[in-house]
Amino acid sequence: MNPAEIPILHVDMDAFYASVEVRDNPSLAGLPVCVGGPASGRGVVSAASYEARRFGIHSAMPTAVARRACPDMILLPPDFEKYTRVSAQVMDVFRSYTPLVEPLSLDEAFLDTTGCERLFGDSIEIGRAIKRDILRETGLVASVGVACSKFLAKLASELDKPDGFRVIRPDEIREVLDPLPISHLFGIGERTAKRFEALGIETISDLASMPRDKVVADFGASGAWVHDLAHGLDPRRVAPHRREKSHGMERTFAEDIADRDELRAFLLQFCEEVAFGLRDRGLRGRTITLKARSPDFKTVTRTRTLDYPTGIGARIYSVARELLEQVPPGPLRLVGVSVSNLEDVRAPLQRGLFGAGGDPGRTRSDWLATREKLERITPSLDKLRRRFGRGTVQPARLLGRAVKRAEPAPRMDPDPKP
Amino acid sequence: MNVLCDREKLREGLTIANLVVPPRSPKPILENICLVATDDALELVGTDLEVAIRYRIEDVKVTETGSTVIPARVAVDFIKDLTGETVELKTKGRTCHIGAGADTCELVTAEADEFPVVQRFDGERTFSIQAGTFSRLVNQTAFAAARDAGRYAMHGVLVEFGEGKLNLIATDGRRLAVSGAPIDIGDQQRPSAIVPTKGMNLFCRVLNDPLEQVRFQFDENQIGMSTANAEIFARLIDGEFPKYSAVIPTKTKHCMEADAEVLGRKLRLVANVTGAEARAVKLELKKNELEVSGQFAGRGEAHAHMEVAYKGDAAEIAFNPDYVVAGVKNCEKDVVQLEFEDKTSPGKFTLGEDYIYIVMPITVDA
Numbered sequence: 042m043n044p045a046e047i048p049i050l051h052v053d054m055d056a057f058y059a060s061v062e063v064r065d066n067p068s069l070a071g072l073p074v075c076v077g078g079p080a081s082g083r084g085v086v087s088a089a090s091y092e093a094r095r096f097g098i099h100s101a102m103p104t105a106v107a108r109r110a111c112p113d114m115i116l117l118p119p120d121f122e123k124y125t126r127v128s129a130q131v132m133d134v135f136r137s138y139t140p141l142v143e144p145l146s147l148d149e150a151f152l153d154t155t156g157c158e159r160l161f162g163d164s165i166e167i168g169r170a171i172k173r174d175i176l177r178e179t180g181l182v183a184s185v186g187v188a189c190s191k192f193l194a195k196l197a198s199e200l201d202k203p204d205g206f207r208v209i210r211p212d213e214i215r216e217v218l219d220p221l222p223i224s225h226l227f228g229i230g231e232r233t234a235k236r237f238e239a240l241g242i243e244t245i246s247d248l249a250s251m252p253r254d255k256v257v258a259d260f261g262a263s264g265a266w267v268h269d270l271a272h273g274l275d276p277r278r279v280a281p282h283r284r285e286k287s288h289g290m291e292r293t294f295a296e297d298i299a300d301r302d303e304l305r306a307f308l309l310q311f312c313e314e315v316a317f318g319l320r321d322r323g324l325r326g327r328t329i330t331l332k333a334r335s336p337d338f339k340t341v342t343r344t345r346t347l348d349y350p351t352g353i354g355a356r357i358y359s360v361a362r363e364l365l366e367q368v369p370p371g372p373l374r375l376v377g378v379s380v381s382n383l384e385d386v387r388a389p390l391q392r393g394l395f396g397a398g399g400d401p402g403r404t405r406s407d408w409l410a411t412r413e414k415l416e417r418i419t420p421s422l423d424k425l426r427r428r429f430g431r432g433t434v435q436p437a438r439l440l441g442r443a444v445k446r447a448e449p450a451p452r453m454d455p456d457p458k459p
Numbered sequence: 460m461n462v463l464c465d466r467e468k469l470r471e472g473l474t475i476a477n478l479v480v481p482p483r484s485p486k487p488i489l490e491n492i493c494l495v496a497t498d499d500a501l502e503l504v505g506t507d508l509e510v511a512i513r514y515r516i517e518d519v520k521v522t523e524t525g526s527t528v529i530p531a532r533v534a535v536d537f538i539k540d541l542t543g544e545t546v547e548l549k550t551k552g553r554t555c556h557i558g559a560g561a562d563t564c565e566l567v568t569a570e571a572d573e574f575p576v577v578q579r580f581d582g583e584r585t586f587s588i589q590a591g592t593f594s595r596l597v598n599q600t601a602f603a604a605a606r607d608a609g610r611y612a613m614h615g616v617l618v619e620f621g622e623g624k625l626n627l628i629a630t631d632g633r634r635l636a637v638s639g640a641p642i643d644i645g646d647q648q649r650p651s652a653i654v655p656t657k658g659m660n661l662f663c664r665v666l667n668d669p670l671e672q673v674r675f676q677f678d679e680n681q682i683g684m685s686t687a688n689a690e691i692f693a694r695l696i697d698g699e700f701p702k703y704s705a706v707i708p709t710k711t712k713h714c715m716e717a718d719a720e721v722l723g724r725k726l727r728l729v730a731n732v733t734g735a736e737a738r739a740v741k742l743e744l745k746k747n748e749l750e751v752s753g754q755f756a757g758r759g760e761a762h763a764h765m766e767v768a769y770k771g772d773a774a775e776i777a778f779n780p781d782y783v784v785a786g787v788k789n790c791e792k793d794v795v796q797l798e799f800e801d802k803t804s805p806g807k808f809t810l811g812e813d814y815i816y817i818v819m820p821i822t823v824d825a
Contacts, residue, residue: 348610348632389739391779392819393632394706394805 046211048164049279050152051186051194052171054131055203057148058088061127062117064180073098073114080105080116082295083374087119091203124148127179134174138167143279151191153279165208172206190275192227193217199225214273219246226270228263236260245271285322289330290315291377297336299372301365308361309354310439311378316354317431319380320423323387325352326380331364334375343367349393350384355415355436460496460525460550464516466538466559469501469546472514473535475689476505478661479512480531488573492534494548494555495526501548504577505531510658511577513690514665527555528569537564578692580685585676586644588625590686591669596627597659599638599789599814604656605631612698616659618682619651620644624813628703629656634782635703639813653700654682658693665689707817708807711798715744715769719790719810722749725763726787729753730780732761739821740780742797744769753780776802777821783808786816 054060058076063069073093078084086107089098096111107114128147135142138161141153152171154164161167168185175183184205186197193209196217201207209217223245224234240259242248248256249271256264269275290311298304308331319325327350334340343364351357361378422434476492484490484507493504498521503514527550534557538546543559550556554565597616605613610632617628625642628635662684666673676683683692729740733753740753749767754760776799787795791811799806799820808816 348607387823389777389821389823391633391738391821392803394630394635394703394817394819395632395701 045155045158045163047187047189047208048153048155049188049191049194050154050164050168050171051188051191051198052131052135052150052152052168052175053184053186053195053198053202054148054175055182055184056088056090056094057181058119058124059090059093059117060181061124062120063090065123069115073111074117075104075107075114076117076119077104077107078118078293079295080108083293084295085293127181130179131175131181131183134171134178137174138171141279141281143281151194151279168206168208190273191277191279192270192275193273195227196221196225218249218271218273219244221245223248223267223271226267228267228270233260233263233267285324285383287330287379287381288315288318288322288324288326288383289332289377289379290318291332291375291379293334293375294373297372297374299370301370304365304373304376305362306438306442307376308365308378309358309436310442311376312358312361313354313436313439314431315378315380316352316357317423317426319352319383320386320419323385324383325350325386326383327351328380328382329357329360329364330379330381331361331368332375332377332379333365333368333373335369336372336374338374340375341368346382349390350382352386353416353419460494460527460548460555461521461523462494462496462501462548463520463522464501464546464548465518466541466544466546468516468518470535470538472501472503472516473531473538475661475665476503476512476514477531477535478664479505479507479510481507482532488528488569489575490531491528491569491574492531493526493528493571493574493577496521496524496548498524504574506575506577508575509655509694510661511575511692512661512665513577513579515688515690517688523549525550526571528571528574529555529566530569533566537566578683580674580676580683580690582674582685583676585674585685586642586649587672587674588640588642589669590666590671590673592640593673594663594666594669596625596638596640597663599811600627600629600636601656601659602629602785603631603634603636603816604629607631612653612696612700615653615655615696617651617653617700617703620649628700630701630703632701633779633819634786635706635817636786637703637707637815637817638811649677651700652677652682653696653698654693655696658682658691661691661693665691706805707815708798708800708805711800711804711807713744713769713771713774713800714796714798715749715767716794716796717749717765717767719787719793719795721765722795723784723787725749725751725765726780726784728763729761730784732759733780734758738779738781739777740783741775741777743773743775744771745773746770774799774802776806777823778806778818779821782818786810786818789814789816 059074062076063074071092073096074090075086075093075098076088077086084104086098086100086102086104088100093111093114098107098110104116124147132144135150135152139152139154139157143151154167157167164187168187172183172185175181182204184198184202186194186207188194188197188209189211197207197209198205222243223229223237253268256268328344328346330342330344332340332342345360345364357380425433480492481489489507495502495504501516501519505512537557541559541562546557546559548557553568555568557564601616604616613630613632619626619628623641624639626637626639628637665686671686674685681692681694683690726740729751733740733755740751743750747766747769749765751763752761786808789810791814796809797806802820803822805817805819810816
């Protein structure tokens with residue numbers, strides 16, 4: 042076998058958040074440890090150690106349900122700042138072997154080792170070295186999959202978890218894929234799986250032996266996509282600079298909040314964080330989406346697109362609070378804000394005739410002037426924040442509020458279609 | 460009601476009236492057209508409560524006067540496909556019979572009382588202008604009005620009366636078109652008004668004879684227009700139009716003159732490569748030469764050259780080519796003039812005797 046045929050690695054940290062906590066508190070080793078929100082506050086499990094998984098606990102499970110499955114479970118509050126730090130260490134390990142690293146989340150990435158052979162050996166050797174380096178540098182265990190494509194590499198790392206190392210060689214693709222249920226294919230959720238089941242298709246082998254035309258006729262473009270996957274075909278490349286499509290932040294509250302003033306304070310905090318995140322990545326965005334979930338789990342989103350892209354928290358907030366006005370009154374269980382329609386801050390910018398913000402119809406010129414000032418001083422404020430901490434400079438409104446980092450909003454899936 | 464009417468005239472009238480009728484409305488009655496047969500004419504009335512039209516077809520044979528209200532879309536489509544020369548419109552109880560030769564339909568009518576009352580042009584406080592001149596002013600400006608949501612006050616054309624002059628102004632906040640023509644309104648004082656773009660376009664749609672004198676009338680909250688065969692009323696936009704005169708550059712460092720048609724062609728040429736994603740085309744001026752260039756990361760770049768009249772120092776400015784092309788194609792003369800101070804200031808295109816077009820540039824790393 043020529044290792045150059047299988048240049049793609051998928052590296053996934055095992056039970057990442059939980060493992061970090063156990064590492065930092067060795068007395069927890071061997072115990073069912075979960076990271077997540079408290080059951081009383083209707084939290085969900087963000088990560089579960091393998092000991093906890095034995096009780097059937099998995100991430101996204103409500104903490105209350107997990108607690109019932111395993112009354113002895115140890116629940117820890119998430120510390121995203123810590124996980125972000127560890128994640129940066131892990132990503133640094135990846136980048137010491139290849140520049141082609143596409144992070145999928147804090148604890149998972151695709152790597153393309155093409156062209157690195159002369160420096161570090163073939164993909165299998167690099168995979169082993171990365172696993173070893175991660176353990177040495179962070180004390181954590183990763184699972185590695187090696188294959189010819191993203192889909193197969195990810196499948197490989199999943200098949201051999203935890204502490205796995207799995208290679209899928211081109212000549213064993215059929216052997217590996219055939220017996221698997223089709224739900225292993227990226228893009229097949231519960232619903233699509235049901236539809237396939239109705240056609241008598243349960244395994245990847247069943248799907249692969251169907252005529253492609255038939256699958257396309259029944260399932261459209263996504264049918265073509267999963268049919269290709271079933272044959273091990275995945276043309277997606279590892280994209281190190283994949284454009285983020287949106288950047289947002291949301292939180293489920295411990296208790297429903299009806300007080301709009303309180304909700305606005307949360308929103309302001311999120312907007313400031315989101316804006317900082319955008320600026321940190323050299324981005325600005327044009328479309329602002331507010332998400333609100335009522336106690337009966339009804340989720341509404343309200344969206345507005347600005348004339349001019351922005352990376353300023355106050356600007357995002359001014360829209361977000363107007364969008365909040367459009368949400369029917371009543372207590373909310375979750376609010377979040379996200380910015381999409383992103384572009385590089387260096388992208389060409391269409392100037393406006395009537396002041397930077399347009400809106401000549403409004404007589405808020407003083408406010409506009411304030412905003413322009415804000416735009417001018419923001420780079421300096423960011424320097425302070427980077428040097429002395431995020432809370433160094435804040436809107437007065439947020440002073441005295443406990444600064445608790447909210448969980449990053451779930452990232453949009455990378456476009457599965459090539 | 461019982462009327463005989465020429466099919467072509469009826470078709471044209473219904474098509475125009477139908478431009479006002481909303482395809483779907485929370486008030487279903489508005490999805491209808493009201494037909495009114497008087498002694499010597501058939502009137503077609505449509506409204507969406509913002510714009511209303513009363514279109515008059517003459518040379519009809521009325522054997523029974525009266526009125527009826529029929530579904531607009533169905534009537535338009537049916538009459539469009541009808542082949543006979545003469546169409547008969549006749550009410551029978553709760554239905555309206557439409558027929559030509561052996562082809563007929565019976566449409567269920569709506570309650571005529573429910574149809575909103577559309578006023579008549581009363582001839583008070585009016586002024587008149589030649590149809591051709593008015594159409595020209597609208598065509599030279601309305602395209603620059605805002606279309607996207609928000610910016611309410613910019614969703615129309617500002618009508619402004621100067622000294623012996625009528626000015627039309629439209630902007631979407633990035634570009635601005637100002638065109639004027641002499642008008643005789645005596646010494647009446649008239650406030651300016653923002654007329655919705657939909658209404659403006661409808662005005663032009665019914666103007667067939669450029670030499671016809673059209674009469675206009677402004678009320679507190681609406682504008683009315685009267686021609687030989689139509690009366691149109693449009694509710695004015697109640698908003699504050701931006702202080703546009705403040706953004707028209709008065710002193711500029713750079714001034715170039717170019718063949719309008721060639722400039723438009725070169726801009727379109729380069730815009731083919733920059734595509735819809737990166738709407739920016741750079742204009743670089745050297746002595747008597749203009750280079751038009753654009754690029755799109757990952758696709759490539761394009762350069763075009765043309766001779767121009769330019770004497771100053773080398774200078775450059777970038778615009779959205781769509782904006783420039785939309786204006787330059789209206790240029791009244793062969794030569795267009797572009798003036799600007801620097802690459803972050805507005806560009807002023809002179810497109811006619813009394814017609815200017817301001818476009819804000821595109822800048823990098825603002």
